[in-house]
Amino acid sequence: MNQINYLLNNNPINDKVSAMENSKLHYYHSGALLVVFQTDNLDSIKTDLINISNNLGKVYQINNAKQYSMVINQIFEEIDKHISNPDLTLKWLAQEKIFMNKDYLGKQFKKETGQTFTEYLMQYRMNRAMELITQTNKLQISDVAEKIGFKNNPAYFSRAFKKFTGLTPLTYQKKIRKWKC
Known part of the structure; x- marks a missing residue:
């Protein structure tokens, strides 16, 4: 569990998504990973990982848009x-x-x-x-x-x-x- 917390806290995306508070982002990551770890079905895991990736990508895109004029x-x-x-x-x-x-x-x-x-x-x-x-x-x-x-x-x-x-x-x-x- 310490390794998971380390990865979540030191994830490079945390630097990119400044609009989300770290605690909210950590909560999102933890919840998403918990869903993946509790799933027995490989297809469900694939779907969950795709959804996690898409959601994080949207957060990144929204926050990146703020850096432009x-x-x-x-x-x-x-x-x-x-x-x-x-x-x-x-x-x-x-x-x-x-x-x-x-x-x-x-x-x-x-x-x-x-x-x-x-x-x-x-x-x-x-x-x-x-x-x-x-x-x-x-x-x-x-x-x-x-x-x-x-x-x-x-x-x-x-x-x-x-x-x-x-x-x-x-x-x-x-x-x-x-x-x-």
Whole structure:
């Protein structure tokens, strides 16, 4: 039990989630791990660990969003709202949503995030594609491509997905389905 307490207290995520009090975070970790340790079924353990990971990721994302300026947070919100728009670009956001100079926004985005807008958008789209493929078996790869802004070019989506994950979307989908069974 001392090792578990050590791991919980010295977990690097504690440094990242400053908005949550350490006692609340410790309580969350302890409760989540207790559920996992009390479970006999391997599938339940997998599900519990995935849920724990997702919840901690959400806390991390919420707290990380606070470190960016208002305009960069607005860009993140607009990307999330308009992810299916194939015309989603920094230029489009600057002209239609944020009403600021595109070059200034691009420099500010790179300065604060360490990535160009295009790199971030591609990463966001690929992560969203993996989520969609993982969450449902009913979506075709072309539907996933459309939902993340590759409506006009599913072949390009497949190439980008393979470059990002090392697998084609179909292979990724098959592996996920096999894992879920």
